[in-house]
Amino acid sequence: MENSIRVLRAERGWSQATLADHLGVSRQSVNAIETGKYDPSLPLAFAIARIFEKSIEDIFSDQTLTKAAE
Amino acid sequence: MTQHTFKSARKRYQRVFWPLMGVYVVAVLGGSYYLSTLEVEPTWLKTVIAIAVTLPIVAALFAMLRYFDETDEYSRLFQLRSFATGAVITISAIFAVGFLQIFEVIGSVDVFWFGPLFFVCYGLAHRLTGGRDC
Structure with a gap:
């Protein structure tokens, strides 16, 4: 699953550690989500969306579903 | 249920884990030394010392399980x-x-x-x- 967390984080000038502190997770978790190695649970995805004041769909996109819809 | 963050869970784990390892080292060294000073090592005493040495390890394993839950x-x-x-x-x-x-x-x-x-x-x-x- 792709996401725009790295971009949103950069816009705010936050490091991975800063975002991790906001979310209450490890810096490695943020890195794994950003690089697509790990897909967050629904509660964590909601927490990420809340912090960036966006909807989940604005941040996460499933390329497989998008391609299937096209 | 208390909501733990990664940092608070890790702190809680380390606050328990390292003292337990200290107790383990003291129990191993102290127990072995004490037994070596005895001419006759009673089986009951060796049993007590063996269990005393094992307890910190068991407690550390439970601390790890709690950390897995809380992290x-x-x-x-x-x-x-x-x-x-x-x-x-x-x-x-x-x-x-x-x-x-x-x-x-x-x-x-x-x-x-x-x-x-x-x-x-x-x-x-x-x-x-x-x-x-x-």
């Missing part, structure tokens, strides 16, 4: 994978050594060493897969 989801996945890798290697070694003994290929092996083997494998699996911060 964040990715760290939990990471820790459980490393833990499972350690368990797979150790259980495989137990079966291999067990059958080698049954077929009388090797003599007796101290069961004790499978415990450290598990922790070494768990630690290595954790390090080698990049779990430095988890």
Whole structure:
């Protein structure tokens, strides 16, 4: 699953550690989500969306579903 | 239920784990030294010391389980994978050594060493897969 967390984080000038502190997770978790190695649970995805004041769909996109819809 | 963050869970774990390891080292060294000073080592005393040495390890394992519950989801996945890798290697070694003994290929092996083997494998699996911060 792709996401725009790295971009949103950069816009705010936050490091991975800063975002991790906001979310209450490890810096490695943020890195794994950003690089697509790990897909967050629904509660964590909601927490990420809340912090960036966006909807989940604005941040996460499933390329497989998008391609299937096209 | 209290909501723990990754940092608070890790702090809580380390606050319990390291003192327990201190107790373990003192119990091992103190117990061994005390037994070595006795001319006759009573079985009941050796039993008490063996259990006293084991208790901090058991408590540390429960502290690890609590940490797995309280840490964040990715760290939990990471820790459980490393833990499972350690368990797979150790259980495989137990079966291999067990059958080698049954077929009388090797003599007796101290069961004790499978415990450290598990922790070494768990630690290595954790390090080698990049779990430095988890």
